[in-house]
Amino acid sequence: MKTRTKLLLGNWKMNKTLKEAKAFAKDSVELSVLAKENNIELGVAPTFLCLEAVKKINPDIIVAAQNLHYEEKGAFTGEISIPMLKEIGINWSIIGHSERRQYNGESSLSCNRKILAMIANDMIPVYCCGETLEEYESGITKAIVRDQIRTGLANVAKEKASKIVVAYEPIWSIGTGVNASKEIAQEVCAFIREVLEEMFGATVAKEIRILYGGSVKPENIKSYLSAKDIDGALVGGASLDIQSFKLLLQNIL
Ligand code: 13P
Numbered sequence: 716m717k718t719r720t721k722l723l724l725g726n727w728k729m730n731k732t733l734k735e736a737k738a739f740a741k742d743s744v745e746l747s748v749l750a751k752e753n754n755i756e757l758g759v760a761p762t763f764l765c766l767e768a769v770k771k772i773n774p775d776i777i778v779a780a781q782n783l784h785y786e787e788k789g790a791f792t793g794e795i796s797i798p799m800l801k802e803i804g805i806n807w808s809i810i811g812h813s814e815r816r817q818y819n820g821e822s823s824l825s826c827n828r829k830i831l832a833m834i835a836n837d838m839i840p841v842y843c844c845g846e847t848l849e850e851y852e853s854g855i856t857k858a859i860v861r862d863q864i865r866t867g868l869a870n871v872a873k874e875k876a877s878k879i880v881v882a883y884e885p886i887w888s889i890g891t892g893v894n895a896s897k898e899i900a901q902e903v904c905a906f907i908r909e910v911l912e913e914m915f916g917a918t919v920a921k922e923i924r925i926l927y928g929g930s931v932k933p934e935n936i937k938s939y940l941s942a943k944d945i946d947g948a949l950v951g952g953a954s955l956d957i958q959s960f961k962l963l964l965q966n967i968l
Contacts, residue, residue, distance in 0.1 A: 717877060717922045721940065722947030723750070723964055724779065724841065724926065725759040725954025726809060736765035740772035742957040746964055747775035753968045756947075759954065760809050760841075763795050767803040779807035779841060782815060785825075785832040797836050808833065809949075810840045811867060813886045823866035830867060834875045841880040841926070841949065842867050844907070848887035856885070857906050864910045876915040877922035881907055882949040888929030890951060900927045901942035908944050933962035940967050 731739065743759070750757035758777025761769050770778040784794035800808070810833070811826035830840045844863035846856045860883070868879065883903050885895045895903075904925045912920035927939045928949030939945050953959045 716918055719922065719924050719946045720754060720756050721967060722756045722758070722880065722924055722926060723936075723967065724757075724777070724947065724949050725960055726781065726812070726928070726949055726951050727759060727761050727955060728781070728814070728951060729762060730955055731761060731765060733765050733768060736761050737768050737772060739957055739960075740769040740776070743776055743960070744773050746957075746961055747773055749968070750964060751775065755964065755967065757964060758807065760807075766800070766805050770804050777807055778805055779809055779839075780805055781809050781812065783808050783810075783829060783833070785828040797832055797838065801836065801838070806837070807839045807841065809843060809882075811843045811863075813843060813845055813884060813889060817886075823863045826867040827869050830879070831870060834871060834878075839878050839880060841882055843882045843884055843928070843949070845884040845886050845889075845929070851885060851887055856903060860903060860907060861910050864907060865914065868911075868914060871915075873915045873919055876911075877919050880924045880926060880947075881911070882926040882928050883907060884928035884949060886929075890930070892930050894930045894935060895927070897938045897942055900939055901944055904942065904944040931963070933959060933966050936963050937966045 760779040760781050780800055784791055784796050787796055810829050815821040833840045844860050846859040850859050888895050907925055908920050911923050924946040926947040926949045927945045931948045931950045932953045936948055
């Protein structure tokens with residue numbers, strides 16, 4: 716069985732101009748060396764505009780898109796396809812981030828189409844799930860997350876599933892500074908692994924990496940990563956500044 720390598724992924728959202736992204740990429744080269752020496756996978760998800768430049772400047776950092784379209788080409792104004800990404804060497808993408816679900820009408824069903832297209836093209840999806848504050852307060856977190864996982868990852872072949880990365884991001888903790896406690900995060904991530912086991916069997920479920928995201932900072936990252944079922948972090952705000960990104964990495968070495 717494959718062991719789960721730790722993964723630290725920065726989601727830049729709609730931040731950084733090309734010039735700013737290039738400066739970050741240059742400074743990140745030494746961090747990639749440090750990550751590699753310590754068997755940690757390090758990555759960033761810039762805007763489409765900056766993907767190619769970041770990849771060129773630091774070929775050793777994982778460069779992920781923040782979204783993509785499931786069709787190869789066609790009349791889809793404003794969209795970016797898998798062949799376009801692959802041509803510039805991009806093999807990863809975040810899928811179903813809650814901000815896309817909230818502002819762009821993304822559903823678990825549309826995520827499923829994207830994930831199946833990615834897998835058919837040997838790409839790695841980082842599939843996001845997580846409940847709203849209202850759902851959390853109503854005690855239905857697990858039902859929501861279960862549905863997101865079952866729908867989003869439906870029809871993924873068992874042999875391909877271990878490459879998928881899942882990110883649990885409770886919406887109430889994103890950008891709010893209100894963290895889910897380590898205990899809550901662990902409980903939900905363990906539950907996600909149970910759902911993955913139902914879908915893909917125990918061996919594959921143990922190989923799939925599950926990240927926690929939501930107000931992860933250099934001060935709290937270590938605690939999350941010490942939880943049994945949390946294999947890394949998807950970080951927004953604290954990944955934007957290179958010094959802070961460095962601290963995130965150093966604190967999980
Ligand atoms: P913050 O780390 O800014 O809370 O964002 C989390 C997130 O949405 C990462 O995808």
